[in-house]
Amino acid sequence: MSTTTSEKHGFQAEIQQLLDLVVHSLYTDREIFLRELVSNASDAMEKLRHLESTEKDIQDSGLPLEVTISADQEAGTLTIQDRGIGMTREELVENLGTIAHSGTKAFLQSMKESGSTPAGMIGQFGVGFYSAFMVADEVQVFTRSWRKDGEGWVWISDGKTGYEMESAEGLERGTKIVLKLKEDQKEYAEEYRIKHLVETYSNFVGFPVMVDGKRVNEIEALWLKNKSEISEEEYKAFYQFQAKAFDEPQYRLHFAADAPISINALLFVPSENPERMGFGKVDGGVALYCKKVLIDADPKGLLPEWLRFMKGVIDSADLPLNISRESMQDSALVRKIGQVIVKRVLKMFEKEASGDPEKWQAFYKKFDRFFKEGIATDFAHREALAKLLRFESSMTEAGKLTGLVDYLTRAKEGQEVIYYLVGSNRDQIEASPYLEGFRKRGLEVVYFTDAVDEYVVDSLGDFDGKKLVSIAKSGVDLEDAELDGEALSEEETQSLCEFLKAEFGDRVTQVAAGKRLVDSPVVALTPEDAMTPQMRAMMKAMDENFSDEVKVELEINPRHEIVRKLAAAKDAEPEVAKLVAGQLLDNALMAAGLLEDARETVKRMNALMAKALGS
Ligand SMILES: Nc1ncnc2c1ncn2[C@@H]1O[C@H](COP(=O)(O)OP(=O)(O)OP(=O)(O)O)[C@@H](O)[C@H]1O
Numbered sequence: 138m139s140t141t142t143s144e145k146h147g148f149q150a151e152i153q154q155l156l157d158l159v160v161h162s163l164y165t166d167r168e169i170f171l172r173e174l175v176s177n178a179s180d181a182m183e184k185l186r187h188l189e190s191t192e193k194d195i196q197d198s199g200l201p202l203e204v205t206i207s208a209d210q211e212a213g214t215l216t217i218q219d220r221g222i223g224m225t226r227e228e229l230v231e232n233l234g235t236i237a238h239s240g241t242k243a244f245l246q247s248m249k250e251s252g253s254t255p256a257g258m259i260g261q262f263g264v265g266f267y268s269a270f271m272v273a274d275e276v277q278v279f280t281r282s283w284r285k286d287g288e289g290w291v292w293i294s295d296g297k298t299g300y301e302m303e304s305a306e307g308l309e310r311g312t313k314i315v316l317k318l319k320e321d322q323k324e325y326a327e328e329y330r331i332k333h334l335v336e337t338y339s340n341f342v343g344f345p346v347m348v349d350g351k352r353v354n355e356i357e358a359l360w361l362k363n364k365s366e367i368s369e370e371e372y373k374a375f376y377q378f379q380a381k382a383f384d385e386p387q388y389r390l391h392f393a394a395d396a397p398i399s400i401n402a403l404l405f406v407p408s409e410n411p412e413r414m415g416f417g418k419v420d421g422g423v424a425l426y427c428k429k430v431l432i433d434a435d436p437k438g439l440l441p442e443w444l445r446f447m448k449g450v451i452d453s454a455d456l457p458l459n460i461s462r463e464s465m466q467d468s469a470l471v472r473k474i475g476q477v478i479v480k481r482v483l484k485m486f487e488k489e490a491s492g493d494p495e496k497w498q499a500f501y502k503k504f505d506r507f508f509k510e511g512i513a514t515d516f517a518h519r520e521a522l523a524k525l526l527r528f529e530s531s532m533t534e535a536g537k538l539t540g541l542v543d544y545l546t547r548a549k550e551g552q553e554v555i556y557y558l559v560g561s562n563r564d565q566i567e568a569s570p571y572l573e574g575f576r577k578r579g580l581e582v583v584y585f586t587d588a589v590d591e592y593v594v595d596s597l598g599d600f601d602g603k604k605l606v607s608i609a610k611s612g613v614d615l616e617d618a619e620l621d622g623e624a625l626s627e628e629e630t631q632s633l634c635e636f637l638k639a640e641f642g643d644r645v646t647q648v649a650a651g652k653r654l655v656d657s658p659v660v661a662l663t664p665e666d667a668m669t670p671q672m673r674a675m676m677k678a679m680d681e682n683f684s685d686e687v688k689v690e691l692e693i694n695p696r697h698e699i700v701r702k703l704a705a706a707k708d709a710e711p712e713v714a715k716l717v718a719g720q721l722l723d724n725a726l727m728a729a730g731l732l733e734d735a736r737e738t739v740k741r742m743n744a745l746m747a748k749a750l751g752s
Pocket residue numbers: 173177178181219221222223224232233262263264265266267311312457458459
């Protein structure tokens with residue numbers, strides 16, 4: 138190379154400001170400079186590829202389109218070369234000496250006015266090329282345009298006040314950027330470091346990236362390809378590479394959208410849930426790209442927390458490459474992308490769940506907690522998530538699951554609510570007296586057996602306009618049913634209830650006859666505004682000083698033999714009647730999981746046994 142002319146240029150005031158910011162404020166993320174330079178190189182070659190279809194006269198048209206990176210540890214330099222469109226003299230001045238990006242100008246202006254440097258905002262604008270000055274104290278740009286008549290140029294700057302330009306002979310088409318690394322940034326002249334950075338940030342760049350003669354980026358950006366061109370094997374290999382996984386993906390979502398935002402997404406659902414295997418909360422596994430260049434491997438605020446089990450890639454050409462990790466969460470565009478993705482994912486789940494219910498059930502049994510968490514935390518998608526819930530019910534076989542949509546198709550005409558019961562397992566629920574009246578009337582009851590279910594139902598409240606109603610609570614209205622056996626008269630019932638209420642005092646809020654029971658004499662109901670037994674158990678587990686008097690509503694079955702005999706005994710044998718009454722209440726509390734102190738119960742049982750034996 139022999140130089141002919143030399144010109145000195147001062148940077149535009151904004152560039153100086155920008156450089157100052159980049160060099161002094163972005164120091165924590167210095168390594169991104171390579172991503173920026175490789176991305177510029179790739180853009181320049183992409184542009185050339187476009188030109189090739191329209192222009193005949195292209196300088197050095199046979200050159201291979203690749204990025205070549207070479208490090209010279211002795212000299213302390215790093216060189217990034219591409220075979221893209223290059224730049225003419227005018228383009229050099231325009232592109233590397235002035236700021237075209239209007240957002241950047243506005244940002245700098247607002248910062249000047251406020252007089253501060255909000256750290257979280259810095260990365261929002263394009264630092265691009267200038268990030269080279271984070272690691273280099275001199276940058277040389279050798280470039281030759283694709284236009285045949287142009288000559289080569291070199292642009293040199295220390296990134297402080299301005300730059301020098303000279304014409305340069307003997308250059309081939311494209312751009313070569315030589316970084317003279319700062320004394321404390323020499324690590325970037327080490328081959329392994331550079332390789333690692335390319336693998337991290339530029340793995341899917343659409344041109345070969347060569348580091349010291351070897352291609353580093355081997356993986357194709359599968360998400361940008363047509364579905365029909367991708368085999369199952371390729372999908373699986375990509376998933377395992379991207380998610381660092383060994384299992385088979387369970388479900389897959391691959392789509393492209395142009396409006397309102399450009400999105401290419403390839404997402405996977407793994408087959409194992411590590412959280413269930415005791416690994417603690419997993420990190421998000423969906424990475425955000427802009428035109429094949431990684432922006433953030435785990436972008437906060439893109440997808441809701443409950444989707445953290447998803448893996449894959451979202452690529453949006455509309456994103457600014459330099460959006461910072463901190464500003465991600467505040468970005469309206471990122472939020473919008475997230476909304477589009479969640480909608481699509483939910484739709485995919487719904488389709489898969491109805492298309493192959495068996496597969497969905499098997500998957501759901503492992504991943505249910507995520508969907509439940511979603512219901513409790515993601516208000517906007519609550520209803521869609523509720524459709525995906527699965528559970529056993531009084532109409533399923535043990536071990537088989539059903540959903541709320543199916544529940545409603547089986548509901549009786551005029552049934553305006555969804556009945557459920559919380560318990561620790563199916564057997565315990567089925568043995569409880571609560572179910573009797575519902576079974577008798579053919580009303581389906583959902584069994585919620587997971588510790589978090591009660592909380593989930595509380596968050597959900599209703600589904601498809603139908604309220605979710607616990608059958609262990611008071612205030613459930615049932616129609617009359619044909620029941621066998623004679624019942625107490627209304628007056629007899631009334632008088633027995635009064636007797637029992639007087640006997641129990643404040644332990645019960647009310648004693649009344651009801652329609653829920655068939656085979657049991659009494660049942661304890663949780664008053665509508667009171668804590669449920671499950672909540673109580675949880676509170677007690679969390680706080681040893683927790684104390685709150687148990688209060689229930691007692692429902693009696695006026696057809697039950699014990700109840701009928703008790704009605705007679707309360708006048709004839711008041712002493713026995715009192716013992717029986719006390720025992721009935723304790724039995725009901727036991728069935729409800731609410732008997733907290735059994736000392737009185739045991740004493741009473743002993744007295745009853747003594748009576749039964751005639752002593
Ligand atoms: N390797 C290159 N070959 C050709 N032109 C380049 C090259 N690198 C940079 N340029 C030109 O310089 C301009 C400024 O680059 P810079 O990286 O600062 O911003 P950008 O690429 O436009 O935006 P951003 O990096 O924020 O996405 C580019 O738009 C491009 O025209």
